[in-house]
Amino acid sequence: MSLSKNASADGKTLTIQIKGKFDFNLVQSFRQAYAEVGNQTEKVVVDLRDTDYMDSSALGMLLNMKKTLGDSVSSIQISNCRPQLKKILQISRFDKKFDID
């Protein structure tokens, strides 16, 4: 389980990648990952390509991020979900609040 972040070459996209499981144990590092979002960041991508597991606390953390960042970014995208994780996001209607790819 780990978290890494990466700014795109033009600095407009921040990508947060979560490996293994996305649950309450990540609460601090996840918050830190988006705490430094600057003015030039237009988009945040939460890349779940390496995420096997998530639970409702991960959903809570995503909502918290959305609340914190508010309108300072134009979109928050949750990308590369495995089918079962996508279903979890759909059950929770996250597709209404996030751009799920």
Next chain:
Amino acid sequence: MLILVVDDQPLNCRLLQTMLEHQHYEVLVANNGQEALDLLQDHDVDIVLLDVMMPVMDGFETAPKIKEHAGDVYLPVIFITALEDHASFEKCLHVGGDDFIHKPFDRIILSAKIRAHARTRKLSKEAYEQKKQLEYHYNQIEREHEIVEHIFRNALSGQEDFADLCDYHLSPASMFNGDMFLMAKSPIGGFYCLLGDFTGHGLAAAVGALPASKIFYTMVQKGMAVNDIAAELNSSLNTLLPGHMFCAAAIVEISSSGRNVSAWLGGFPDIYLIDSDGQMLKTIESQHMSLGILDEDEFERNTLHFEVEVGTRIVMATDGIIESEAPDGTLFGEQRLIDVLSCKVDISTRDIIQQVREYSGHKEQQDDLSIAIINCLPDCSTEALPPEYSTLPFNISISLNAEQMRYTDPVLELVDILSKVEGLHAHRSNVFLLLSEAYNNSLDHGVLGLKSDLKNQDDGFIEYYHQRARALENLKDALIIINVRFSPEEYRIIFNICDSGNGFDQNTNTQHQSQQEHGRGVELLSEIAQSVTYNQVGNEVELVYSLR
């Protein structure tokens, strides 16, 4: 230096032999053409002095046979002649004679002629040796190329043909031009392409392709991001290749929706995004140095991300295209490529290659034209067949005391164990969710007695996190029992989690509240599980999960 004197007159023979031996040549003597040919079979003769008129076989008949015997190496035949008429000279030359010496013999002229022809013979011998060596090496290289091509064909052709997603052209000898094109799909449906161009030509340029392709396929199989793939390729090539060799590369991933593109470009010509009419949407320049140059700590992982309309096409081509030359030396260039792209709807790589070839006047040597066009389309690969399940029913029961709750992560360990049961791996995310929700509910609210409404306040998550850690630290005399029953006949897994907490009364606020605040968790449980049942007290929950 061995000289063969062929003359039927013993006096001439002796005279020549004496003169030549005096100049430190070895001498053989034959009395007619047939004897001479017999001697040639057994001796490596360097020069033949040949009389014209002889019994058994005369000089005119012998000369062509000597030349035939000599084959590719120059064996000088010098006619010994008393004849003076031009017709005879001409005949001597016609049958293969290289020179004449006249009777009576002049020692100095003889010596000069022998030396001149000896030199030519020596050069011819050397050239012949070199030619043999060249032939040997040429055959060797041909053979090695065949072997390498075979290996590469097998290594690189493991890839599927994604005809809908990708149209590409690689010249037949691309391997030895250092060009490489790889493509693969990740388990979550992302489509990855790599077009690479190693420096140099020949076998040396090809060697990097083997490790590169292996890394690419392995990492795509794991669904890694393009910058992770680039970093791994870079460090591998940096270690493997000599300093002056590297690989310009474009690595592109199209997400399974076909709407998002990530790209890492190093030392590569611009790539283009076009619509189906070929109109230019976006030009993307390389942001990085080629692979195999920078050390790991200098390597730049920044990736380009952009959203595209479904149906957008990505064009990438190695510099062979834009550097193609017209007969007058002008380059094809980027602008011509851009113009060609928009010259018709749904242009194919074959159209482009044809135009480049026409431009360059079909010059054969320009054979490193590599180009790929990728279509951004949603993943439509069919779902995998339903898995086979283990037929062995089992129960797992785990009792955790306070100490174990503090220091273990039973959910993940249990999921790992269950994932190893045949057929259950595909369900691991759901199994994790059910166990995690139920266990954390038992731990947080049952055993630790935390109130989840805290999470709704600003920064409540962090505060909750700290409270939870403190409560766990002080926890004594607690118990959580997790029971997992796998029932293959019913295609079910039944989870039962109970705790030593007080539970909750269905009529009190606590339960009501807890359901509200935990709306998401409860909703998820009831959607993922077939049934969710609490006991009367509220400290035990049974979840039935259907594998179908």
